[in-house]
Amino acid sequence: KQEVTQIPAALSVPEGENLVLNCSFTDSAIYNLQWFRQDPGKGLTSLLLIQSSQREQTSGRLNASLDKSSGRSTLYIAASQPGDSATYLCAPYGQNFVFGPGTRLSVLP
Amino acid sequence: DTGVSQNPRHKITKRGQNVTFRCDPISEHNRLYWYRQTLGQGPEFLTYFQNEAQLEKSRLLSDRFSAERPKGSFSTLEIQRTEQGDSAMYLCASSFGGPSVSEQYFGPGTRLTVT
Numbered sequence: 001k002q003e004v005t006q007i008p009a010a011l012s013v014p015e016g017e018n019l020v021l022n023c024s025f026t027d028s029a030i031y032n033l034q035w036f037r038q039d040p041g042k043g044l045t046s047l048l049l050i051q052s053s054q055r056e057q058t059s060g061r062l063n064a065s066l067d068k069s070s071g072r073s074t075l076y077i078a079a080s081q082p083g084d085s086a087t088y089l090c091a092p093y094g095q096n097f098v099f100g101p102g103t104r105l106s107v108l109p
Numbered sequence: 110d111t112g113v114s115q116n117p118r119h120k121i122t123k124r125g126q127n128v129t130f131r132c133d134p135i136s137e138h139n140r141l142y143w144y145r146q147t148l149g150q151g152p153e154f155l156t157y158f159q160n161e162a163q164l165e166k167s168r169l170l171s172d173r174f175s176a177e178r179p180k181g182s183f184s185t186l187e188i189q190r191t192e193q194g195d196s197a198m199y200l201c202a203s204s205f206g207g208p209s210v211s212e213q214y215f216g217p218g219t220r221l222t223v224t
Contacts, residue, residue, distance in 0.1 A: 004151070032211075034212060034213060038214075041219070041220075042217060043113075043200055043215040043216050043217045043218045044152070044200070044202075044215040045215070046212055046213065046214060046215075049211070049212040086166050089152075091151075092215075096154065097142065097144075097154040097157070098151075098154065099144075099151030099152045099153075100151050101149070101151050102151055102152055
């Protein structure tokens, strides 16, 4: 059964910092991995989808990497802004649809 | 393309009552998913459809829960004899799927409170 962990659970940084969010999963037999952000009380917004054959995917200030064999993905956020404050979740898609618990990010002005 | 929509957005019900939620996916998407999310946790998978066929159900989905997707368009999730433990955010997502899972797009969710 797939298990997903995200470290750190919470993070508070001053505006402008570059930061890295980590996602680990136990079953490396995945098709792809998706990163989301979730604002309080809202649904999930898709950020990036990395195919299992890819190593990286970029969208604006976001860069996600995937190392399937070691069961890890990282989300890199460059030049963080207060509007980036949200919970970030990862979801490795394989035989099961399992989401990580999320990293709660606060970017202070 | 108006995205995934869910109705109602909020539902307050008394324990023992039945409730039904609706999800309208992105029109060209053939896959539709239901998840449940409680505070501080990631979404938990409940079930998913490919077109009108329900392909997988989680063990979380007790006999009190049923989902349908008639004609492969919108979907409904019904909870019978609600319990306080059913209080959660119910999320719907859709994707255009082939053999592997493609990008999922989520709706805004329905928040259920059982009193």
